[in-house]
Amino acid sequence: MSTNFGKSLWRLAVRAPGVVALRFSARAPLESLASELGPQVHVVDAGLATEPGAATVAAWVESHGRGCAGVVAAAGGISGLAFGGQPWVTVRAMDLVGVDQKLVAAFAADGVVCVRGVLNPDEVAVAARGIDTVLASPGPLALVASDADDPGAFTEDFCRWRDVPEIGELARHSRAPAIAAALMATPEVRFYHDHVLVKEGGTTQRTPWHQDQPYYNVDGRGVSAWIPVDPVPEAGCLELVAGSHVGPWLMPRTFLLGEARWFPEGSLAELPDIEADRAAFDIRRFGLAPGDAIFFDFLTVHGAPGFPFAGRRRVLSLRYLSAGARHAPRKWRTSPHFEGLDRELAAGGALDHPLFPVVWPGN
Numbered sequence: 001m002s003t004n005f006g007k008s009l010w011r012l013a014v015r016a017p018g019v020v021a022l023r024f025s026a027r028a029p030l031e032s033l034a035s036e037l038g039p040q041v042h043v044v045d046a047g048l049a050t051e052p053g054a055a056t057v058a059a060w061v062e063s064h065g066r067g068c069a070g071v072v073a074a075a076g077g078i079s080g081l082a083f084g085g086q087p088w089v090t091v092r093a094m095d096l097v098g099v100d101q102k103l104v105a106a107f108a109a110d111g112v113v114c115v116r117g118v119l120n121p122d123e124v125a126v127a128a129r130g131i132d133t134v135l136a137s138p139g140p141l142a143l144v145a146s147d148a149d150d151p152g153a154f155t156e157d158f159c160r161w162r163d164v165p166e167i168g169e170l171a172r173h174s175r176a177p178a179i180a181a182a183l184m185a186t187p188e189v190r191f192y193h194d195h196v197l198v199k200e201g202g203t204t205q206r207t208p209w210h211q212d213q214p215y216y217n218v219d220g221r222g223v224s225a226w227i228p229v230d231p232v233p234e235a236g237c238l239e240l241v242a243g244s245h246v247g248p249w250l251m252p253r254t255f256l257l258g259e260a261r262w263f264p265e266g267s268l269a270e271l272p273d274i275e276a277d278r279a280a281f282d283i284r285r286f287g288l289a290p291g292d293a294i295f296f297d298f299l300t301v302h303g304a305p306g307f308p309f310a311g312r313r314r315v316l317s318l319r320y321l322s323a324g325a326r327h328a329p330r331k332w333r334t335s336p337h338f339e340g341l342d343r344e345l346a347a348g349g350a351l352d353h354p355l356f357p358v359v360w361p362g363n
């Protein structure tokens with residue numbers, strides 16, 4: 001639904017239940033935005049790109065009778081916007097779980113937040129089916145990231161959403177993309193890739209500390225949703241260094257041998273030895289139920305212990321790009337690798353390609 005509001009200078013588009021995208025054509029100092037919106041609506045980020053004469057904002061709103069309240073992320077200012085008493089939008093029951101202004105602010109500050117119940121039990125079952133399909137039929141990018149003598153196994157696979165419908169469905173239609181949009185305060189989200197990460201019970205192999213972004217073929221912001229379909233005790237959980245998302249980029253290395261296969265040796269700073277002095281870092285980890293998710297920035301330093309428990313740790317990670325992300329072809333084979341993409345997408349251009357569909361706002 002798209003509505004124009006007479007003399008007012010803005011247009012409201014309702015794209016999905018509980019989520020609206022607002023497009024403004026007026027400009028005013030950002031400070032005036034907050035006072036125009038009133039106390040029920042909070043401006044949480046001013047960092048979005050603008051185009052001349054217009055600013056696109058992502059808004060998360062909740063119906064309160066004839067007005068609304070929620071979270072608005074704004075790139076520019078507006079004038080003359082009156083939410084109070086305007087019967088301007090009917091928003092159905094909120095479909096976003098647990099995302100509020102506090103969480104958005106925590107993500108901006110820390111580069112990591114835990115959101116409970118992102119997948120409902122039916123979706124958890126769908127995710128588990130998808131992961132089991134991947135394990136039964138590994139794709140061309142699948143790998144075992146543990147040694148042959150590990151009592152368990154750490155198995156990974158990438159980019160299966162197009163041939164495993166369960167993964168495609170969750171990547172597009174679960175709550176994950178809308179939450180990613182709210183956390184990144186971005187008006188548009190593209191799906192980047194899926195990553196299946198399974199540690200069998202008894203696995204001793206650690207996932208070394210690293211950032212994801214330096215392995216990728218993108219510049220710009222992104223967020224991963226790390227979603228287990230099995231219970232994960234805190235001691236077996238992904239661990240993340242709060243605040244590390246501000247950078248700098250740190251040297252990516254192969255997990256098993258520590259080789260520099262991406263950026264050349266010496267070209268990026270090395271990771272600190274976090275294990276040697278864990279208390280010096282603000283390490284976040286969580287006890288997770290199936291369907292809970294850890295959202296973290298592509299630059300947040302993270303790693304994981306082995307899984308010295310009886311059960312398995314099956315995880316589906318869904319990775320999303322913000323509106324400003326750009327194609328950054330590398331001289332090396334990125335992880336994951338997108339065969340032939342460099343011939344189809346310009347360097348520095350938007351990731352406008354069927355491999356990276358826009359998943360928020362949804363249709």
Ligand SMILES: O=C(O)CCC(=O)C(=O)O
Nearest residue numbers: 197207212226304315317
């Ligand atoms: O699941 C793990 O062990 C590591 C996860 C990870 O590195 C990632 O999701 O980027």
